[in-house]
Structures are given as structure tokens and as C-alpha cells.
Amino acid sequence: MDLSQLKSDLGGIRMEDNEKIVLQKSRDFYWYSPVLKRQLDHVTADLVVTPTSKDELLRVMAACWRHDIPVTPRGTGTGNYGQAMPLSGGVLLDLSALDKVLDIRPGQVTTEPGAILAKIDRQTREHSAQELRLHPSTYNTASLGGFIAGGSGGVGSIKWGGLRDFGNVIALEVATMEEEPRLLKLSGADLHKVCHAYGTNGIITEVTVPLAPAYRWVDVIIGFPTLRQAAEYANDLGEQDGLAIKELAVVAAPVPHDYFLRHKKYLARDRHAVIVMVADFALDAMLALTDRYKTADVLFNAGGMDAAELKGLPPAFELAWNHTTLRALRVDPAITYLQVLYPYPNQIELVEKIHDRFGDEVPAHLEFVRFDGKVTCFGLPLVRFTSEERLEEIMAIHEDMGAPIFNPHRYTLEEGGMKQTDEVQLAFKREADPKGLLNPGKMIAWENPDFDFTSEKTYLFPGLQKAG
Ligand SMILES: Cc1cc2nc3c(=O)[nH]c(=O)nc-3n(C[C@H](O)[C@H](O)[C@H](O)COP(=O)(O)OP(=O)(O)OC[C@H]3O[C@@H](n4cnc5c(N)ncnc54)[C@H](O)[C@@H]3O)c2cc1C
Numbered sequence: 264m265d266l267s268q269l270k271s272d273l274g275g276i277r278m279e280d281n282e283k284i285v286l287q288k289s290r291d292f293y294w295y296s297p298v299l300k301r302q303l304d305h306v307t308a309d310l311v312v313t314p315t316s317k318d319e320l321l322r323v324m325a326a327c328w329r330h331d332i333p334v335t336p337r338g339t340g341t342g343n344y345g346q347a348m349p350l351s352g353g354v355l356l357d358l359s360a361l362d363k364v365l366d367i368r369p370g371q372v373t374t375e376p377g378a379i380l381a382k383i384d385r386q387t388r389e390h391s392a393q394e395l396r397l398h399p400s401t402y403n404t405a406s407l408g409g410f411i412a413g414g415s416g417g418v419g420s421i422k423w424g425g426l427r428d429f430g431n432v433i434a435l436e437v438a439t440m441e442e443e444p445r446l447l448k449l450s451g452a453d454l455h456k457v458c459h460a461y462g463t464n465g466i467i468t469e470v471t472v473p474l475a476p477a478y479r480w481v482d483v484i485i486g487f488p489t490l491r492q493a494a495e496y497a498n499d500l501g502e503q504d505g506l507a508i509k510e511l512a513v514v515a516a517p518v519p520h521d522y523f524l525r526h527k528k529y530l531a532r533d534r535h536a537v538i539v540m541v542a543d544f545a546l547d548a549m550l551a552l553t554d555r556y557k558t559a560d561v562l563f564n565a566g567g568m569d570a571a572e573l574k575g576l577p578p579a580f581e582l583a584w585n586h587t588t589l590r591a592l593r594v595d596p597a598i599t600y601l602q603v604l605y606p607y608p609n610q611i612e613l614v615e616k617i618h619d620r621f622g623d624e625v626p627a628h629l630e631f632v633r634f635d636g637k638v639t640c641f642g643l644p645l646v647r648f649t650s651e652e653r654l655e656e657i658m659a660i661h662e663d664m665g666a667p668i669f670n671p672h673r674y675t676l677e678e679g680g681m682k683q684t685d686e687v688q689l690a691f692k693r694e695a696d697p698k699g700l701l702n703p704g705k706m707i708a709w710e711n712p713d714f715d716f717t718s719e720k721t722y723l724f725p726g727l728q729k730a731g
Pocket of ligand 1: 291292335336337338339340341342343346347348358376377398399400401404405406407408409410411412413414415416417418460461462463465466467468584585586589702
């Protein structure tokens with residue numbers, strides 16, 4: 264890899280080759296998984312390049328194309344599966360300096376890819392009392408480009424569904440990896456070419472997403488003596504069409520009490536928690552519904568608390584999604600997690616059956632979402648990790664019981680997703696990255712077209728060894 268030639272071609276563009284800094288920027292939250300931690304710990308880029316304009320970005324891509332140098336894009340590196348880790352070394356393309364909000368209008372916002380979600384919301388709220396429909400729980404640190412390329416949904420999904428559902432992204436501009444990089448405008452069905460493609464087939468240079476009214480959201484936590492009651496209540500709450508709700512999660516006891524340290528004094532160790540973000544004007548209606556549940560206990564209601572009491576408490580969404588896992592990991596580093604689908608309409612029965620099967624080895628964590636128009640729940644259960652063999656066994660038992668796993672212990676698109684080739688993304692990679700330089704090792708369909716997804720073997724990218 265001829266880096267000296269590349270560096271001279273990139274004169275005037277911000278670069279970093281200090282080994283420690285490069286290593287630090289080559290990480291994401293892969294260490295959530297003991298499997299990925301073992302496989303990826305040594306991975307590092309050779310150089311971090313930070314373009315500050317689209318022209319600089321295109322120059323970087325053209326130069327890397329000329330010198331056959333791999334390029335791995337990075338927003339802010341909060342992905343969980345090693346998505347932004349450069350398995351073949353080369354250039355780590357740091358997009359964090361492309362962070363401008365470009366245009367705000369009724370119902371939509373356009374930004375550069377590195378814009379941080381919370382910063383976008385601050386500007387859209389100030390501009391016209393609007394906010395992003397969807398954001399991950401890493402709202403305060405993640406970029407919009409990284410969310411679209413690496414995320415799936417999150418806060419807001421109870422109302423708006425997943426990131427890849429029609430309408431949740433309006434348009435993207437994508438730079439290709441060619442001798443003369445092109446800027447392509449994608450909309451409609453074409454968005455599927457690059458949404459959740461881990462930056463393997465183009466660099467997102469502009470994003471347009473829809474906005475929703477910005478309400479004042481109130482955090483509420485309700486406790487129940489059984490997981491089933493908590494899940495039934497959450498499902499009912501999610502189905503209340505008139506209630507403006509932005510987040511709706513269930514976390515099994517004793518996780519909330521043991522790991523939500525700053526909320527601990529409000530939580531009881533034997534209560535399964537339902538975590539809700541509700542619009543202030545809908546709070547009374549939500550509490551009226553809650554009153555119908557005889558075993559419900561409102562443990563925490565930010566609506567009735569003053570600023571002094573709320574000071575220092577994280578927002579409810581930072582107890583949910585993968586922040587639940589993070590809070591558990593901070594107390595018990597042996598914890599890891601799974602991603603589970605409980606198919607509609609039997610989601611509650613299945614949740615209860617699986618919870619009964621594993622007990623406290625796999626404490627339940629449900630995120631209620633609108634999925635194909637129906638309210639249902641995904642699982643991000645915690646796992647009290649003992650060995651990789653047992654982890655595999657736990658996943659196999661879930662699948663046998665009818666709950667498909669989206670494996671968060673794999674770094675490839677396919678193994679973490681539907682375990683099959685995405686022909687649309689693969690075709691776009693052939694067009695937009697013919698040399699295969701973008702984020703190598705993450706798309707099996709490109710690296711090893713003959714890989715048998717039914718073999719139950721884990722894909723191991725050959726270039727991974729070279730990066731060590
Ligand atoms: C505590 C915690 C909570 C989380 N909660 C959620 C959640 O609720 N929902 C959810 O979906 N995810 C969640 N995640 C995962 C992650 O935070 C989000 O997906 C986040 O949006 C990623 O943004 P990022 O800027 O950090 O992207 P990065 O991690 O930097 O990148 C993610 C992927 O996108 C690629 N990429 C980045 N920028 C571009 C670009 N401009 N063009 C092309 N490819 C690009 C990278 O190569 C990588 O493959 C969570 C993670 C943690 C650690």
C-alpha cells in the first residue's frame with residue numbers, strides 16, 4: 264500500500280497518522296460483543312483523513328482509487344458491529360467535519376452526512392418547532408449519515424417504523440468510488456441501494472429526511488409485577504392511536520433497578536419496567552389508560568417533577584435501545600446482548616415463553632415498534648455471557664422457538680441481517696465501487712459470492728488477518 268504517494272496527492276487535506284489516534288478512530292462499539300472483541304481487537308487503519316468539504320471528499324476518493332487503497336467511512340463510530348472498522352487497513356474516512364445543516368423546510372431537513380442528530384434537532388426546533396422523526400438512542404453523539412448507513416431504527420419507531428421503511432428517508436446524495444467519483448442523487452426505491460449498506464457501496468454526502476412536530480416529551484416509567492403484564496400494557500399503549508408516544512420499551516426485572524444507576528431510587532428490584540416518552544399534552548390520557556391496569560405502578564413521572572429533581576438524570580431514551588445494554592455493561596462487563604424478532608401477532612406469548620425458558624440468564628428487553636403497520640416488539644435481551652458456545656446455543660434455541668435472530672456478533676451485513684444476499688446493494692456496489700475498495704470485508708456477497716448462508720459457518724474475511 265503506497266501511502267506516501269497518497270499523502271502527497273492529498274496535500275492540504277486534514278490527515279492523521281499517529282498510530283494511537285488512528286487506532287482509536289478505527290474503533291466503534293464492537294466490544295459489546297465478546298465474539299467481535301476477540302476477532303476485531305487488532306483492527307486499525309493506516310491513515311485517518313478528514314475532509315472538510317465535498318470537493319475534498321471527492322479528491323480523497325479519487326486518490327484512493329488511483330492507489331488502490333481501501334476506504335472505510337466513519338460518522339462518529341457508535342455502531343455496534345464493527346461496521347466502521349477498517350478490516351483491510353487503508354484510509355479511515357472521517358466524515359465528522361462535514362456536519363452542516365443545509366436546508367430546513369416544512370416537513371424535511373437536508374444535512375451533510377456528519378451532522379450530529381441532536382445538533383440537527385436543535386436547529387430544526389429553533390427554525391420551525393420540528394424534529395427528526397427517528398433517532399437512535401445515541402442521539403447526542405451519532406451522525407445522520409452513520410445512522411442511515413449503519414442503523415435500523417430507534418426512538419420514534421413506535422410511531423414511524425424502521426429507517427428502511429418507505430418515507431423515513433426522502434433523498435440521499437452518494438459519491439461513487441471511481442477514477443472520477445460521481446455524485447448520484449437517490450430517492451424512492453433507489454434509497455435501498457445504500458440504506459444500511461455499511462458504506463460498502465458509496466459514501467453518503469447529503470441526506471434529506473422527514474421532520475415531525477417537536478413536542479415536549481415527558482419521561483414516565485411504570486412498574487409491573489410480571490413481564491407478561493408489562494408487555495401487555497406496553498402493547499396496548501402502543502396501539503392507542505390518539506396518544507403521541509415517541510418511545511416505548513419494556514425492561515425485565517431486576518435490570519432497571521440494578522443497572523439504571525441514576526434512576527435507581529425510583530425503581531423496585533422486583534418490578535418489570537415500561538419506559539415511555541409521551542407528549543406533555545398526552546400525559547393525562549396515558550395515565551388514564553394506565554389506571555385501568557390494576558397492577559401498574561407509576562414509578563417515575565417527569566411531568567410531576569421540578570428541574571432540580573430531574574437534574575443529572577439521563578433522558579428515558581438513554582435507558583432504552585442499546586443504552587440498556589450499555590448501562591448493564593458498565594456495571595457488569597460480562598453482559599452482552601441479542602437482537603430478536605418476535606413475529607406478530609404472537610409476540611407477547613413468545614416473549615413470555617422465551618423469558619420462562621431462560622430466566623435471568625437472558626433478561627428480556629423489548630422495544631415496541633410499528634412494523635408493517637402493526638404494533639409489535641423487537642427484543643434486545645441482555646445475555647449473562649459464559650461462553651461463545653453457550654451464546655450460539657441460546658441463539659439457536661430462540662430460532663427453534665420461532666424467534667429469528669439478527670446476530671449482533673457478526674461484522675458482515677448478511678450475517679447480522681437476513682442471512683441472504685441483498686441483490687440491490689450488490690448490483691449497486693458493482694456500479695459504484697468496481698474495485699471493491701469501500702469498507703472491505705463487510706458484504707459477503709461481494710467478497711465470496713459462493714458463501715453458503717445455510718451452512719451455519721461464520722464468515723471470516725481473509726483480509727482480516729492482513730490488517731493485524
Ligand atoms: C449505546 C448505543 C445505543 C445505540 N442505539 C441505537 C438505536 O437506537 N438504533 C440504531 O439503529 N442504532 C443504535 N446504535 C448503533 C449506532 O449508534 C447508530 O446506528 C448510529 O446512528 C451510528 O451512527 P455513527 O455516526 O456512529 O455511525 P458509524 O458507527 O460511524 O458508522 C456506521 C456505519 O455507517 C458507515 N458510514 C458512516 N458514515 C457514512 C457515510 N456518510 N456514507 C456511507 N457510509 C457511512 C460506516 O462505515 C459504518 O459501516 C446504538 C449504539 C450504541 C453504542
